Amino acid sequence: MLEVSNVTFSYSTHGEQNAPPALHEVNLSIPPGETVAIIGHNGSGKSTLAKLLAAILKPTTGLVQVDGLRTDASGEDIWKIRQRVGIVFQNPDDQLVASTVIDDIAFGPENLGLPRFEIEERVQETLALLELESYAHMGINDLSVGQKQQVAIAGVLAMRPHYLILDEPTTMISNHTARRLLETIYKLSQERGITVIHITHYMHEVTNFKRVIVMHEGHVLMDDTPTSVFARTDELQAVGLDVPMVTKLGWRLHQQGWTGLSEIILSIEELKANLCSSN
Amino acid sequence: MLFELRDVHYVYMRGTPFAFEALTGLSLSIPANQTVALVGPTKAGKSTVVDLLAGLMKPGTGTILFEGTDITASSFNAERIRSTVGVVFQSPEAQIFEETVGKDVSFGPRRKKVPLAESRRLVQESLEAVGLSYEDFRTRYTYALSGGEKRRVAIAGVLALQPKVIIFDEPTAGLDPRGRRELLDLIVKLKQRHNLSVVYTSSSLEDVIELADIIHILNNGRLAFSGTPREILARVHELTELDIALPEAAQISLALREVFPTMRTDVLNLAELEEEIIKHAAEVQFIAPTKMDRETKAQ
Numbered sequence A: 001m002l003e004v005s006n007v008t009f010s011y012s013t014h015g016e017q018n019a020p021p022a023l024h025e026v027n028l029s030i031p032p033g034e035t036v037a038i039i040g041h042n043g044s045g046k047s048t049l050a051k052l053l054a055a056i057l058k059p060t061t062g063l064v065q066v067d068g069l070r071t072d073a074s075g076e077d078i079w080k081i082r083q084r085v086g087i088v089f090q091n092p093d094d095q096l097v098a099s100t101v102i103d104d105i106a107f108g109p110e111n112l113g114l115p116r117f118e119i120e121e122r123v124q125e126t127l128a129l130l131e132l133e134s135y136a137h138m139g140i141n142d143l144s145v146g147q148k149q150q151v152a153i154a155g156v157l158a159m160r161p162h163y164l165i166l167d168e169p170t171t172m173i174s175n176h177t178a179r180r181l182l183e184t185i186y187k188l189s190q191e192r193g194i195t196v197i198h199i200t201h202y203m204h205e206v207t208n209f210k211r212v213i214v215m216h217e218g219h220v221l222m223d224d225t226p227t228s229v230f231a232r233t234d235e236l237q238a239v240g241l242d243v244p245m246v247t248k249l250g251w252r253l254h255q256q257g258w259t260g261l262s263e264i265i266l267s268i269e270e271l272k273a274n275l276c277s278s279n
Numbered sequence B: 001m002l003f004e005l006r007d008v009h010y011v012y013m014r015g016t017p018f019a020f021e022a023l024t025g026l027s028l029s030i031p032a033n034q035t036v037a038l039v040g041p042t043k044a045g046k047s048t049v050v051d052l053l054a055g056l057m058k059p060g061t062g063t064i065l066f067e068g069t070d071i072t073a074s075s076f077n078a079e080r081i082r083s084t085v086g087v088v089f090q091s092p093e094a095q096i097f098e099e100t101v102g103k104d105v106s107f108g109p110r111r112k113k114v115p116l117a118e119s120r121r122l123v124q125e126s127l128e129a130v131g132l133s134y135e136d137f138r139t140r141y142t143y144a145l146s147g148g149e150k151r152r153v154a155i156a157g158v159l160a161l162q163p164k165v166i167i168f169d170e171p172t173a174g175l176d177p178r179g180r181r182e183l184l185d186l187i188v189k190l191k192q193r194h195n196l197s198v199v200y201t202s203s204s205l206e207d208v209i210e211l212a213d214i215i216h217i218l219n220n221g222r223l224a225f226s227g228t229p230r231e232i233l234a235r236v237h238e239l240t241e242l243d244i245a246l247p248e249a250a251q252i253s254l255a256l257r258e259v260f261p262t263m264r265t266d267v268l269n270l271a272e273l274e275e276e277i278i279k280h281a282a283e284v285q286f287i288a289p290t291k292m293d294r295e296t297k298a299q
Helices: A048-052 A076-084 A099-110 A116-129 A145-157 A175-192 A226-230 A233-238 A247-254 A268-277 B048-055 B102-109 B115-128 B148-158 B176-194 B229-233 B236-242 B249-256 B270-283 B291-298
Strands: A004-010 A022-030 A035-040 A063-066 A085-088 A163-167 A194-200 A212-216 A221-226 B003-013 B020-031 B035-039 B061-064 B086-087 B165-169 B197-202 B214-219 B224-225
Touching: A004 A048, A022 A221, A048 A063, A048 A085, A048 A194, A063 B236, A076 A085, A076 B214, A085 B176, A099 A145, A116 A145, A116 B102, A145 A163, A145 A175, A163 A175, A163 A221, A175 A194, A194 B176, A212 A233, A221 A226, A233 A247, A247 A268, A247 B061, A247 B270, A268 B020, A268 B249, B003 B048, B020 B048, B020 B061, B035 B048, B048 B165, B048 B197, B102 B115, B102 B148, B102 B229, B115 B176, B148 B165, B148 B176, B214 B229, B224 B229, B236 B249, B249 B270
Parallel strands: A035 A194, A035 A212, A085 A163, A163 A194, B020 B224, B035 B197, B035 B214, B086 B165, B165 B197
Antiparallel strands: A004 A022, A004 A063, A212 A221, B003 B020, B003 B061, B214 B224
16 A cells, blocks of 8 residues: 655755645555556646655655555665565666666666576566567667666566556657557556556546546646546646547537437547447 | 758668668658658658758768758858758757856857847847747756756757758657647747748657648658648558557547448548548438437447
8 A cells, every 4th residue: 555644745955945845735545456647747746746655755744655664764664665666767768777678677686685596587577578578688778768668667577566656658759659568557457466656647548547646736636537537628628638539529429419428438449339339 | 942852871880780771762852931741650760861951961872952952062061051950859958058048049149150239139039939038038047947948948049040941850759748739839830930941750640730731751761652641641551551650530530430431531630530420420320329329228
């Protein structure tokens, strides 16, 4: 369980009082196995929240706990948190440390002090999971950004985290690569039971998630299922977000008397199914 | 014709084991005063074309004509291209290097030895053209700008050189939806106000479908095909084969062909898509699903 209790976070140092806090009295709890998307425009506080959950930042006031361990503790507890929570940053160049794919994936397990055979086992397993086998011995510098992003995720997964936080992993890669990456992440959550927290500013990426949290100016604006969140189009547009075109289309057809269509359509597949079933 | 490329080849690291042929016989034309999009998957050669058009590199073989003059000729003065063509590179924040916004935008005019008063006027006009107030931003530190502001400052730096052509190399990558919308609107506005020619590269069609006059689809270092946005969208199967993502409206209409087999895929926006669906529903005597249908089905 990830628990955020009454958390306020401010980047300003003690002298400055005027900067508004990046997060303001946020309360959340994310049970194990859940898939959560956190969405908001730039500056809404979503990345700050990610860093607080990963114990990279500590709350200015309030409490963040990972399976009951406080992120503002020191020593042993922080090590335990770091093993349980993995984070993938927006720019993979920020977290790739080795010169080849295989060395980079091994870096985490090596630093957990695992025996050699287990490191090898984990590396092979992760390569297979992300279908990176053919890249195993390639240099990191010869990879595209999308491939680097996959390697960054592989490196985190090799540490077998319980919670995987992805901080805008798709902003630097093409739509097509992004879609494949999201499919992999979804598969991981289903097959491995990993708790996935996906941070993004694209609405079309959140439709597969069980729960969507909309952030705005440091507050939680909405916390609900994708369908309920997408129903609030006007409020979303007011905070600089937008629903996918297919949702708008479904809504417009519904308004024109196609009342057999669901009011809120999340994906093209759903629209197609809705149309097929009624003819 | 602003640019004309004829059978252009370009090899990186020629003569080494790492040699890579980025352009493999590319021929295409870029007319003046239009918005021309270069679209293709990664490694299609888009960024190589940008460097060639900007006069930063010369082609290995082949010919590039700039306003009718061969730029590969030894007599060609590269200064001519550089004073006409401005480039906003991919992640333009990387082309900002001065301490303050004012200094950064005035870098070009200062290098061109533009008199101080004139340079100040250019900086002010350029900043205001990209929607940043001169008084507010002139003294701001460049490192403290947001991603969207950095992009605007980089564009202002290019505008201050008064180019006739601006090349935007994947300018919306990494921006949030609002930032992307604002940047696209800005490009349209700048093109009109400054009477510019715009070259725009992108890996997807989404950005350019309502922006471009002509789209060139590149693949493996050569031209796959060209056309107006509507002509391009009609060739969905070729686009899918090239792994080029369709714009949202076209994606939806393509998927709906399973319900309405003759759906057009060359719809540019939501309004056209909606019209097309309603038209087809009428043609195939499709009964718009009503609440009663669904309830009967459910029983």
